[in-house]
Amino acid sequence: MSETLDHIASAARTDAPPAIMLDKVNKWFGALHVLRDVSLNVALGERVVVCGPSGSGKSTMIRCINRLETHQEGKILVNGIELSDDLKALDDIRREVGMVFQSFNLFPHLTILENCTLAPIWVRRMPKKEAEELAMEYLTRVRIPEQAKKYPGQLSGGQQQRVAIARALCMKPKIMLFDEPTSALDPEMIKEVLDTMVGLAETGMTMICVTHEMGFARQVADRVVFMDRGEIVEIGEPNHLFENPQTERLKTFLSQILRGH
Amino acid sequence: MSDITLNASAKVAEAAPRSAPISQIGFVGWMRANLFSGWLSTAVTLLLAYMIVRWAIGFVDWAFINAVWSVPNNQTQACRDLRGTGACWAVINEKHRFILFGTYPYEEHWRPALCIALFVGLYIVSAMRRFWRKELALIWVGVLTLIGVLMWGGVLGMPYVPQERWGGLVITLILATFGLALAFPLAILVALGRRSKLPAIKALCVLYVELIRGVPLISLLFMASVMFPLFLPEGMNIDKLLRAQLAIILFAGAYLAEVVRGGLQSLSKGQYEAADALGLSYWQKTGFIILPQALRLVIPPLVNTFIGFFKDTSLVLIIGIFDLLTAGKTAIIEPAWQGFGIEVYLTVGAIYFIFCFAMSKYSQGLEAELNRHGRR
Numbered sequence: 001m002s003e004t005l006d007h008i009a010s011a012a013r014t015d016a017p018p019a020i021m022l023d024k025v026n027k028w029f030g031a032l033h034v035l036r037d038v039s040l041n042v043a044l045g046e047r048v049v050v051c052g053p054s055g056s057g058k059s060t061m062i063r064c065i066n067r068l069e070t071h072q073e074g075k076i077l078v079n080g081i082e083l084s085d086d087l088k089a090l091d092d093i094r095r096e097v098g099m100v101f102q103s104f105n106l107f108p109h110l111t112i113l114e115n116c117t118l119a120p121i122w123v124r125r126m127p128k129k130e131a132e133e134l135a136m137e138y139l140t141r142v143r144i145p146e147q148a149k150k151y152p153g154q155l156s157g158g159q160q161q162r163v164a165i166a167r168a169l170c171m172k173p174k175i176m177l178f179d180e181p182t183s184a185l186d187p188e189m190i191k192e193v194l195d196t197m198v199g200l201a202e203t204g205m206t207m208i209c210v211t212h213e214m215g216f217a218r219q220v221a222d223r224v225v226f227m228d229r230g231e232i233v234e235i236g237e238p239n240h241l242f243e244n245p246q247t248e249r250l251k252t253f254l255s256q257i258l259r260g261h
Numbered sequence: 262m263s264d265i266t267l268n269a270s271a272k273v274a275e276a277a278p279r280s281a282p283i284s285q286i287g288f289v290g291w292m293r294a295n296l297f298s299g300w301l302s303t304a305v306t307l308l309l310a311y312m313i314v315r316w317a318i319g320f321v322d323w324a325f326i327n328a329v330w331s332v333p334n335n336q337t338q339a340c341r342d343l344r345g346t347g348a349c350w351a352v353i354n355e356k357h358r359f360i361l362f363g364t365y366p367y368e369e370h371w372r373p374a375l376c377i378a379l380f381v382g383l384y385i386v387s388a389m390r391r392f393w394r395k396e397l398a399l400i401w402v403g404v405l406t407l408i409g410v411l412m413w414g415g416v417l418g419m420p421y422v423p424q425e426r427w428g429g430l431v432i433t434l435i436l437a438t439f440g441l442a443l444a445f446p447l448a449i450l451v452a453l454g455r456r457s458k459l460p461a462i463k464a465l466c467v468l469y470v471e472l473i474r475g476v477p478l479i480s481l482l483f484m485a486s487v488m489f490p491l492f493l494p495e496g497m498n499i500d501k502l503l504r505a506q507l508a509i510i511l512f513a514g515a516y517l518a519e520v521v522r523g524g525l526q527s528l529s530k531g532q533y534e535a536a537d538a539l540g541l542s543y544w545q546k547t548g549f550i551i552l553p554q555a556l557r558l559v560i561p562p563l564v565n566t567f568i569g570f571f572k573d574t575s576l577v578l579i580i581g582i583f584d585l586l587t588a589g590k591t592a593i594i595e596p597a598w599q600g601f602g603i604e605v606y607l608t609v610g611a612i613y614f615i616f617c618f619a620m621s622k623y624s625q626g627l628e629a630e631l632n633r634h635g636r637r
Contacts, residue, residue, distance in 0.1 A: 123545075
């Protein structure tokens with residue numbers, strides 16, 4: 001266990017320019033202040049796990065990174081490009097940022113293979129044959145190449161989520177965002193998805209992952225971000241953060257998480 | 262009462278599988294459960310069966326056994342002698358060309374006949390999934406143009422036939438096909454526009470839908486035929502059929518737009534977000550992800566609207582266009598054939614029924630096939 005941790009710690013390149021930079025980001029849903037002065041830098045190749053109680057703004061934060069939600073104050077830079085109303089810049093950013101959702105959001109009317117090849121063919125302008133080869137490569141990596149001709153409805157939840165990961169990877173993104181990828185899964189399927197994500201982390205992918213899976217956080221995260229009520233309360237290495245929580249809020253949260261397991 | 266279930270908890274050896282009692286499955290079981298489950302149900306079943314058989318025998322007698330199939334030279338006396346006991350199909354025999362083609366010149370009837378065949382062929386080709394390619398749109402444009410050329414004539418040695426002389430089934434098919442073929446894309450654009458973030462586009466689409474839905478089709482047709490020409494500059498005249506066609510397109514478009522919008526709204530937000538996150542553009546997202554799913558969700562109401570409009574084309578009779586129903590009605594104005602309305606209306610009804618039932622059956626098959634893989 002400690003060997004893997006050492007390996008991962010050395011993989012974090014903290015001196016590289018930030019892949020993602022959030023600077024004093026604020027957002028409101030109506031009168032509700034959901035993000036309060038959120039600032040966070042994520043280095044290239046870094047793996048960040050975001051945790052916190054529900055309603056703490058963690059999903060909103062990562063959804064701001066590819067502008068599924070728009071922030072109202074502050075600056076967000078992805079790969080050095082600032083998120084704004086500039087649609088061209090947004091296209092450039094979305095092409096480089098893959099996202100995996102809690103509810104998979106596969107396209108139910110397309111086969112698994114078509115789900116994976118659609119964006120590479122139309123956004124990346126990749127020839128169909130090449131896109132299919134690439135898709136099969138990633139489907140093999142998430143260990144479901146034999147399901148390529150099936151439709152999402154014919155797969156289990158865990159398989160669907162792995163397809164969703166493969167679909168995002170087919171765009172060859174530089175950054176991957178995971179929005180509670182295992183929360184909608186039955187317990188016996190959580191592991192297969194987490195294994196896939198660990199495998200992905202080992203390739204050096206920049207990842208931001210909202211999750212309650214503390215085991216996963218300990219295993220792959222370079223840093224853990226704890227959010228509560230729209231603020232980043234604590235940031236630190238997973239072991240340090242979990243064993244020496246500095247704030248009452250994190251202590252309460254950790255005790256609730258542990259009780260839940 | 263609850264004691265019984267409590268006492269019944271003794272262990273039972275696993276029973277060998279056996280089939281249900283013969284009295285409860287198969288045809289006998291079905292009859293017993295649905296038709297003869299009690300004395301009241303048995304009585305109703307027997308009574309209805311008696312009435313259905315009586316009526317069916319009466320109809321067969323009237324429609325086939327006692328019917329007159331043809332009479333020489335409009336001599337309808339043989340028919341009149343049989344009134345009430347036998348059908349006079351001679352009226353259909355005599356007037357079928359008028360019902361199908363209206364007052365189109367007799368020696369040119371092959372042209373509308375060919376048009377009807379082209380329409381039916383177009384429907385069949387479009388219904389087959391293996392022809393669902395980009396080329397299908399070209400086929401539609403080609404065939405519809407060809408139909409226009411055939412009907413008007415004036416080229417290739419075909420004499421020109423003014424629109425006033427068109428009529429019958431071919432008019433119904435023209436109004437319905439052109440109407441729905443143009444209203445459907447319009448409806449999709451309006452439905453998308455109504456969900457647009459751009460306020461001007463959204464307002465325009467809402468205005469269009471609400472204005473058109475707020476008035477009856479008949480008043481739109483009146484406007485098209487009476488008021489619209491008043492606004493045109495002197496000397497300029499747009500064909501009456503074309504104006505009616507426009508009114509139908511605008512009317513059908515508003516209704517179909519709301520059907521399509523219903524489909525758009527029933528899609529989960531996640532589908533939009535997944536498409537956005539992959540970097541698909543608005544039109545890519547709409548064309549590949551949103552519409553294919555939204556449209557297959559609304560196949561039943563869509564076909565419902567299609568069928569409704571196919572029949573609503575008969576309203577053009579009020580502005581003096583001879584569609585199938587009007588042609589049928591006019592066919593029995595001639596004194597010799599007066600009084601044979603039942604036969605004519607049954608025939609016209611049967612023609613409408615064939616088209617509508619085909620649409621309905623086809624949509625059921627399509628729905629089953631497209632939704633085979635389950636949703637999500």
